[in-house]
Amino acid sequence: MTGITPIIELRDISKSYGNNTALSGINISVYPGEVHCLLGDNGAGKSTLIKMMSGVVPPSTGQILFDGKPVNLASPREAMAYGIATVHQDVGSIPLLGVARNFFLGVEPTKGWGPFKRIDFDKAGEIAIEHIRAMGISRVTDPDQLVGTMSGGERQALAIARALYLGAKVLILDEPTAALGVRESSVVIDAIRKARAQGVALVFITHNAPHAFAVGDRYTVLLQGRVAASFSRGEKTLDELTTWMAGGKKIAEDATV
Ligand SMILES: Nc1ncnc2c1ncn2[C@@H]1O[C@H](COP(=O)(O)OP(=O)(O)OP(=O)(O)O)[C@@H](O)[C@H]1O
Ligand SMILES: [Mg+2]
Numbered sequence: 001m002t003g004i005t006p007i008i009e010l011r012d013i014s015k016s017y018g019n020n021t022a023l024s025g026i027n028i029s030v031y032p033g034e035v036h037c038l039l040g041d042n043g044a045g046k047s048t049l050i051k052m053m054s055g056v057v058p059p060s061t062g063q064i065l066f067d068g069k070p071v072n073l074a075s076p077r078e079a080m081a082y083g084i085a086t087v088h089q090d091v092g093s094i095p096l097l098g099v100a101r102n103f104f105l106g107v108e109p110t111k112g113w114g115p116f117k118r119i120d121f122d123k124a125g126e127i128a129i130e131h132i133r134a135m136g137i138s139r140v141t142d143p144d145q146l147v148g149t150m151s152g153g154e155r156q157a158l159a160i161a162r163a164l165y166l167g168a169k170v171l172i173l174d175e176p177t178a179a180l181g182v183r184e185s186s187v188v189i190d191a192i193r194k195a196r197a198q199g200v201a202l203v204f205i206t207h208n209a210p211h212a213f214a215v216g217d218r219y220t221v222l223l224q225g226r227v228a229a230s231f232s233r234g235e236k237t238l239d240e241l242t243t244w245m246a247g248g249k250k251i252a253e254d255a256t257v
Contacts, residue, residue, distance in 0.1 A: 004031055004032075005067060006029035006030055006031050006065070006068075007030055007032045007066065007067055007170055007201045008029075008030045008053060008064070008066055008084065008170050008201065009028070009030070009064070009068075010026050010027060010028045010029075010049075010052070010059075010062065010063075010064055011027060011062055011063040011064075011065065012026070012027060012061070012062040012063070013025075013026040013027075013049075013052065013059045013061070013063070013064070014059065014060050014061045015045075015048050015052065015057065015059055015060050016060050021225055022048040022225055023048055023049060023059075023222075023225045023226075024225055024226060025226060026045075026049065026062070026222075026226070026227055027227065028049075028220050028227070028230075030170065030203055030218075031201060031217075031218070032169070032200070033196055033197075033199045033200070033201070034196065034201060034202070034217040034218055035192060035196055035202045035216050035217050035218075036201070036216070036218045036219075037204045037205075037206065037212040037215075037216035037218070037219045037220070038050070038203055038204065038205045038206075038220055038222065039206065039207075039219060039220070039221045039222070039241075039244065039245050040221055040222030040223060040228075043224075044222040044223055044224060045222050045224075045225045046205050046222055047174070047205075049222070050086065050172050050174060050203065050205065052064065052073070053079070053084060053172060054076055054079045054084055054085075054086045054172060055073035055074060055075050055076045055077070055078050055080075055084070056076055058073075058074070066082050066084075082169070082170075083167055083168050083169035083170060084168070084169070084170045085163040085168035085170070086171075086172040086173075086174065087156065087159045087160060087163060087171065087172070087173050087174070087176060088174050089174055089175045089176065089178055089179065093147045093155055093159060094147060095146065095147050095148030096146060096148060097146070097147055098143060098144040098146060098147070099128055099132065099140055099142070099143050099144070099145050099146075099147060099150070099158065100121070100124045100125040100127075100128040100129070100143035100144070102147045102158065103124070103127070103128035103131070103132070103158065103162050103165070104124055104128065105162075107166070108120070108121075108124050109123045111123070121143075124143070125143030125144070126143075127165070128143050128161075129141060129143055131161040131162075131164070131165050132154075132158055132161050134161065134194065135157040135158075135160055135161040135164075135190075135191040135194050135195070136157060136187065136190045136191055136194055137154050137157045137158070137161075137187070137191075139154070140154060151184050151187070152179060152180045152184050153180055153183070153184030153186075153187030154184075156173075156176045156177075156187070156188045156191065157187055157188065157190075157191040160191045160192070160195055161191075164198060164200060169200060170200070170201045170202075170203065171195060171200050171201070171202050171203070172202075172203040172205075173192070173202060173203065173204050173205065174205050175205050175206055175207065176188050176192075176204070176206075177189070177206060177208055178206070178207065178208075185208075185211060189211060189214055189215050192215050193215060196215075204216065209241045209242040209244075209245045210238065212241060212245075213238045213241050216233060217232065217233050218230070218232050218233070219231050219232070219236070219241070221244050221245075228244075229244060
């Protein structure tokens with residue numbers, strides 16, 4: 001993909017917590033309209049990496065570029081202002097709120113003016129349902145349906161739809177399929193594909209090789225805080241990917257990647 005500027009790029013990033021080096025010498029480029037899978041065993045540094053992308057922790061050394069320009073993502077708010085959004089595994093939705101209220105959570109469309117300004121619930125409901133449907137969720141049609149009654153996959157899709165609606169350019173998904181069954185996972189994978197089709201860059205963290213294989217365009221494997229391998233769709237078989245994700249230490253020693 002020469003000639004296209006990464007929407008987010010990490011250059012020679014390292015992160016230490018005291019004597020513990022969580023990451024070192026990390027180079028990653030994430031492109032618009034692509035799914036970048038971030039793979040690696042427990043403790044490999046995946047969460048630390050996405051915390052740096054989303055302004056939660058600063059890198060110790062190295063540079064983060066957004067759309068080709070160096071940026072200082074000093075806080076999650078700043079990262080969000082660039083359009084970097086993170087959806088966590090628990091998606092942060094509120095089970096006892098309706099779909100539309102969850103979708104907007106404080107940014108509801110209003111009608112009226114001045115002291116007469118109030119939330120336009122009809123409009124909010126229409127927008128929420130329309131955007132959820134665009135992510136492949138057609139079973140939810142009532143904007144007042146409680147989020148707690150939605151399936152795990154539908155909730156992830158709701159969170160993805162919400163982030164896109166709010167203008168996300170980079171969407172980081174931290175193990176979105178980890179707690180889900182096969183059918184629910186396919187709902188999430190489908191939503192990821194739909195988000196990609198809108199030109200968003202997705203960073204997809206997963207321990208599940210088939211899920212990564214199904215949807216990934218680019219892959220970075222972390223091993224003990226370093227990039228052990230990076231490759232593109234089609235360069236590895238599912239078997240190879242599975243072996244990498246099972247710890248891959250042996251391969252890392254032998255590999256010429
Ligand atoms: N706040 C912290 N203080 C000290 N060490 C930390 C801190 N956060 C992470 N680490 C260390 O950094 C390393 C990488 O951790 P990280 O959570 O990024 O791994 P991970 O790949 O997300 O693992 P998992 O798959 O278990 O979520 C680990 O050795 C961890 O102990
Ligand atoms: Mg983690």
